[in-house]
Amino acid sequence: MDNKYLGLTPPMGWNSWNTFTWEINEQLIMQAADAFVEYGLKDAGYEYVVIDDCWSEKQRDENGRLVPDKTKFPNGMKAVADYVHSKGLKFGMYSCAGTHTCAGYPGSFEHEFEDAATFAEWGVDYLKYDYCYKPDFIPGEVLYKRMAMALRNCGRDIIFSACNWGNDNVHRWIRESGAHLFRSTGDIQDNWESIKNLALSQMGQECYGGNYCHNDIDMLVVGMHGGSNNEWINASGDGAAPKLGGCTDTEYKTHFSLWALMNSPLMIGCDIRKMSEATREILTNQDVISINQDIECRGAYRIKQWNNPENVFSLIKLMSDGSYAIGMFNFGDRTSEMSLQFWDMGLPTASGRGFDMYDCWKHENLGKYSERFVTNIEPHDCLVLRARLVNMK
Numbered sequence: 250m251d252n253k254y255l256g257l258t259p260p261m262g263w264n265s266w267n268t269f270t271w272e273i274n275e276q277l278i279m280q281a282a283d284a285f286v287e288y289g290l291k292d293a294g295y296e297y298v299v300i301d302d303c304w305s306e307k308q309r310d311e312n313g314r315l316v317p318d319k320t321k322f323p324n325g326m327k328a329v330a331d332y333v334h335s336k337g338l339k340f341g342m343y344s345c346a347g348t349h350t351c352a353g354y355p356g357s358f359e360h361e362f363e364d365a366a367t368f369a370e371w372g373v374d375y376l377k378y379d380y381c382y383k384p385d386f387i388p389g390e391v392l393y394k395r396m397a398m399a400l401r402n403c404g405r406d407i408i409f410s411a412c413n414w415g416n417d418n419v420h421r422w423i424r425e426s427g428a429h430l431f432r433s434t435g436d437i438q439d440n441w442e443s444i445k446n447l448a449l450s451q452m453g454q455e456c457y458g459g460n461y462c463h464n465d466i467d468m469l470v471v472g473m474h475g476g477s478n479n480e481w482i483n484a485s486g487d488g489a490a491p492k493l494g495g496c497t498d499t500e501y502k503t504h505f506s507l508w509a510l511m512n513s514p515l516m517i518g519c520d521i522r523k524m525s526e527a528t529r530e531i532l533t534n535q536d537v538i539s540i541n542q543d544i545e546c547r548g549a550y551r552i553k554q555w556n557n558p559e560n561v562f563s564l565i566k567l568m569s570d571g572s573y574a575i576g577m578f579n580f581g582d583r584t585s586e587m588s589l590q591f592w593d594m595g596l597p598t599a600s601g602r603g604f605d606m607y608d609c610w611k612h613e614n615l616g617k618y619s620e621r622f623v624t625n626i627e628p629h630d631c632l633v634l635r636a637r638l639v640n641m642k
């Protein structure tokens with residue numbers, strides 16, 4: 250690898266799966282690349298345009314090489330990669346550690362080195378690597394090591410995105426195996442319950458993520474509003490039929506804040522060609538993105554609200570400039586107080602110091618606070634603050 254900063258901070262981009270699943274083609278990917286530029290996603294730091302499952306023919310060619318679907322990608326993948334690169338963006342693709350991908354297309358098992366070579370030839374910069382149809386006789390750990398070896402020696406810098414859904418204690422072995430990010434959860438759905446459960450499932454696992462190997466809580470559903478063609482992703486979360494997913498803009502804002510503070514990669518999953526203004530504002534919020542992209546990637550710690558500990562808590566992340574990013578979340582269904590005592594963050598009252606607070610969603614300064622910060626948070630809402638230490642005297 251030439252770029253020693255590859256994967257330093259969580260990757261940011263867009264992935265076709267959440268909204269389009271199998272309904273992908275050359276035009277869509279090119280339009281997505283256009284949308285990155287046109288709607289300010291590129292300027293906000295989003296970089297990778299990633300094609301997920303269902304891009305290939307069902308059979309390899311006579312030389313054992315993967316073949317792009319002739320109808321969906323009539324000009325091959327190099328042409329798509331060239332277009333994405335021409336926009337100053339990076340190009341991502343998808344394969345699987347097993348014999349087949351989850352949707353039944355050829356996987357890379359026993360083809361790891363030739364596939365890595367093919368991806369390099371096509372100009373791929375990012376590879377998501379799934380876990381379906383994995384032979385039982387060989388540990389997943391070995392298969393991720395294989396592809397990491399193949400990618401790191403294919404002559405091109407390629408981000409390696411492992412996706413084994415948190416199975417087989419992946420946290421414990423994935424960093425040394427060589428992936429730059431690892432999915433720690435099952436697939437996200439476009440509903441509040443799913444967002445909440447995925448976030449909760451990774452609280453307490455912060456120490457496993459970090460520079461060059463990030464804990465991936467799954468792609469974002471921000472702005473999807475029930476727009477997936479995949480019934481499972483689009484499920485309502487309450488089991489009701491007909492299943493219609495979707496969240497409020499407040500819930501999407503909370504989702505984005507959680508993923509940012511938890512150092513998850515920020516891979517957009519909505520149709521970026523048709524974002525509402527609210528969606529665009531959420532996804533391009535620089536004050537929140539800069540929390541996610543802080544160079545040190547320190548995990549956040551959690552302080553629960555003493556009288557509502559199940560639903561209300563703060564996530565606190567120490568930033569490399571000495572400030573703190575503080576997310577205050579209300580997972581419950583009633584308005585609730587969050588009262589953060591600064592001594593819980595390490596600040597002795599006797600120090601004479603306090604915090605100058607900046608609201609990262611309203612983009613305004615809230616003034617100086619000593620000893621504590623108290624606020625009410627609406628259901629499923631959050632407050633994201635940047636706190637800077639100041640002398641109160």
Ligand code: GAL
Nearest residue numbers: 266301302351352379412436
């Ligand atoms: C799942 C994976 C999803 C998507 C899908 C494609 O295993 O978690 O993110 O890639 O496969 O079939």
